[in-house]
Amino acid sequence: MARDSISNSVIRRLPRYHRFLGELEANGYIRISSRELSEKMGLTASQIRQDFNCFGEFGQQGYGYNVSDLRREIGNILGLDKHTPMILIGAGNIGKAIASHLDFRSKGFVLTGAFDVNPEIIGKPVGEINVSDISELESFCAENKPVSAILCVPTSVAPAMTEKLISCGIKAFWNFTHYDIRIEHKNILVENVHLGDSLTTLSYGLNRIDEEGER
Amino acid sequence: MARDSISNSVIRRLPRYHRFLGELEANGYIRISSRELSEKMGLTASQIRQDFNCFGEFGQQGYGYNVSDLRREIGNILGLDKHTPMILIGAGNIGKAIASHLDFRSKGFVLTGAFDVNPEIIGKPVGEINVSDISELESFCAENKPVSAILCVPTSVAPAMTEKLISCGIKAFWNFTHYDIRIEHKNILVENVHLGDSLTTLSYGLNRIDEEGER
DNA sequence: TAGATTGTTAATCGATTAACAATC
DNA sequence: TAGATTGTTAATCGATTAACAATC
Numbered sequence: 001m002a003r004d005s006i007s008n009s010v011i012r013r014l015p016r017y018h019r020f021l022g023e024l025e026a027n028g029y030i031r032i033s034s035r036e037l038s039e040k041m042g043l044t045a046s047q048i049r050q051d052f053n054c055f056g057e058f059g060q061q062g063y064g065y066n067v068s069d070l071r072r073e074i075g076n077i078l079g080l081d082k083h084t085p086m087i088l089i090g091a092g093n094i095g096k097a098i099a100s101h102l103d104f105r106s107k108g109f110v111l112t113g114a115f116d117v118n119p120e121i122i123g124k125p126v127g128e129i130n131v132s133d134i135s136e137l138e139s140f141c142a143e144n145k146p147v148s149a150i151l152c153v154p155t156s157v158a159p160a161m162t163e164k165l166i167s168c169g170i171k172a173f174w175n176f177t178h179y180d181i182r183i184e185h186k187n188i189l190v191e192n193v194h195l196g197d198s199l200t201t202l203s204y205g206l207n208r209i210d211e212e213g214e215r
Numbered sequence: 216m217a218r219d220s221i222s223n224s225v226i227r228r229l230p231r232y233h234r235f236l237g238e239l240e241a242n243g244y245i246r247i248s249s250r251e252l253s254e255k256m257g258l259t260a261s262q263i264r265q266d267f268n269c270f271g272e273f274g275q276q277g278y279g280y281n282v283s284d285l286r287r288e289i290g291n292i293l294g295l296d297k298h299t300p301m302i303l304i305g306a307g308n309i310g311k312a313i314a315s316h317l318d319f320r321s322k323g324f325v326l327t328g329a330f331d332v333n334p335e336i337i338g339k340p341v342g343e344i345n346v347s348d349i350s351e352l353e354s355f356c357a358e359n360k361p362v363s364a365i366l367c368v369p370t371s372v373a374p375a376m377t378e379k380l381i382s383c384g385i386k387a388f389w390n391f392t393h394y395d396i397r398i399e400h401k402n403i404l405v406e407n408v409h410l411g412d413s414l415t416t417l418s419y420g421l422n423r424i425d426e427e428g429e430r
Numbered sequence: 431t432a433g434a435t436t437g438t439t440a441a442t443c444g445a446t447t448a449a450c451a452a453t454c
Numbered sequence: 455t456a457g458a459t460t461g462t463t464a465a466t467c468g469a470t471t472a473a474c475a476a477t478c
Contacts, residue, residue: 057461064460093315096312191417198408203297205406206387
């Protein structure tokens with residue numbers, strides 16, 4: 001039975017389910033049981049069934065799940081059938097790489113604008129679009145109503161830029177700066193990536209392996 | 216009292232503590248209480264004290280924590296005093312951006328090599344080093360013994376490349392491909408970044424906001 | 431000393447796993 | 455029908471929060 005509030009742990013597993021089901025589909029799988037999927041993904045079958053049942057009854061007793069049906073259902077839950085307009089703020093190294101590395105459309109978004117302060121970058125292409133001067137941000141937003149933004153500016157200007165973007169109507173932030181966007185505003189969504197923290201975690205793990213070796 | 220096995224939830228919070236304490240230090244803070252830190256970070260004071268006490272007693276009753284002492288302690292736990300050699304595999308858009316965007320040394324690593332198959336990239340600089348031909352990987356590893364690798368190759372070649380790197384002595388992977396490195400090998404560490412999953416999560420959140428609006 | 435705040439134990443909460451009746 | 459596997463409830467496990475004695 002579909003629940004009202006889904007736990008964050010479940011939500012974070014959904015994209016991974018979607019990804020794995022895509023691979024299975026590509027490999028010609030028609031059906032899969034929770035047990036088989038659990039082995040492929042390193043989860044328990046129980047957890048998988050619990051997760052899916054947060055949203056509805058997608059399986060069939062005695063049979064399992066239809067791979068492409070299940071994948072489509074999860075895709076819809078994730079909003080991947082939409083194309084939410086997204087803009088890139090800061091088109092330097094990391095911004096450019098992210099914009100051109102990912103397929104936004106298959107993830108529920110479409111990149112409609114990119115902005116920077118650097119005259120050497122302005123006018124140059126990033127993915128399918130050209131970089132605009134940041135001074136054009138407000139008029140662009142008024143006209144095109146983007147609802148989400150990738151934040152790839154220097155950390156120092158991140159807080160002010162966040163405020164400005166909110167005033168321009170941005171509702172969701174994909175944040176690559178080293179600044180933690182804190183959600184004092186209601187109904188503003190933030191996904192803090194923090195690649196530095198991710199790398200630091202790896203350092204922690206390596207040190208534990210080393211310690212074991214020393215014993 | 217220092218515990219033997221630390222939960223993943225705690226470990227994932229450590230880099231964030233370290234980051235916040237660095238900001239506090241930069242802003243002239245000498246001491247901080249768990250309550251004050253909890254307000255700044257959006258956690259509970261209880262959790263903060265529990266987390267720190269996994270590793271030792273870093274505070275003082277009636278006083279709180281010394282900011283720079285605490286930061287140094289956490290840095291040591293994370294292994295940030297080390298410079299573990301790391302190589303970049305795949306120096307395209309995303310690889311180059313990551314290598315030049317982050318300060319590896321302050322995160323316990325040092326970038327000692329970069330490799331690619333593309334002749335147009337080979338020989339060009341990435342951060343402080345030059346990109347080498349991937350054919351030189353084995354001899355480089357034999358000589359320089361890097362223990363960690365950033366994986367920025369196309370997803371299709373990720374599994375084979377992972378195996379090759381393990382055979383070259385790589386113990387830790389920072390994986391940016393869309394392939395899930397699964398740890399069948401013992402004592403091999405993996406940090407799967409999956410930017411696509413992160414973006415997909417944002418799409419999910421946006422759809423929940425929209426649904427609320429419709430009600 | 432009195433006040434503040436830690437370190438730590440106990441209580442609560444939530445998430446994962448196990449079990450099994452329902453059913454295809 | 456018999457076998458398989460779901461959907462779902464109950465049991466377990468782990469993580470977070472609350473409480474408070476210890477102590478600076």
